[in-house]
Amino acid sequence: MFGNIGWGEMMVLLVAALVILGPERLPGAVMWTTKTLRQVRNYASGATQQLKDELGPEFEDLRKPLSDLNQLRGMTPRSMITKHLLDGDDSIFTGNFDASGSASSTGSVSSGGSAAPPQPKPLSSGERPPIDPDAT
Numbered sequence: 074m075f076g077n078i079g080w081g082e083m084m085v086l087l088v089a090a091l092v093i094l095g096p097e098r099l100p101g102a103v104m105w106t107t108k109t110l111r112q113v114r115n116y117a118s119g120a121t122q123q124l125k126d127e128l129g130p131e132f133e134d135l136r137k138p139l140s141d142l143n144q145l146r147g148m149t150p151r152s153m154i155t156k157h158l159l160d161g162d163d164s165i166f167t168g169n170f171d172a173s174g175s176a177s178s179t180g181s182v183s184s185g186g187s188a189a190p191p192q193p194k195p196l197s198s199g200e201r202p203p204i205d206p207d208a209t
Contacts, residue, residue, distance in 0.1 A: 151166060
């Protein structure tokens, strides 16, 4: 319900409520809000149960297209490629491969896989970095 509200926004709302209501009325407002939210949740679950009772097995037939639509809503191009073309293996996007070609759980490359380019050794103190005439 409040999945889009972060901790920063919650703190701003709390400070605003404290300023608007004052410290003496804030606990009562919090109790009223929680009681109201609990009552709304009970009404919603009661309505769902009433629909299940009245529709019987047809209720699941009604829910199936909605769940399919919900799955499509979460599909991004990356998730579709991963699911349908790569059988759920997203190592092509993360770059973590092991010897068998699948994603590595540790993130390191084994001796049989393709190795990353070698990293240059760090310069010692007073040493000048090499100059690439093509890059300058």
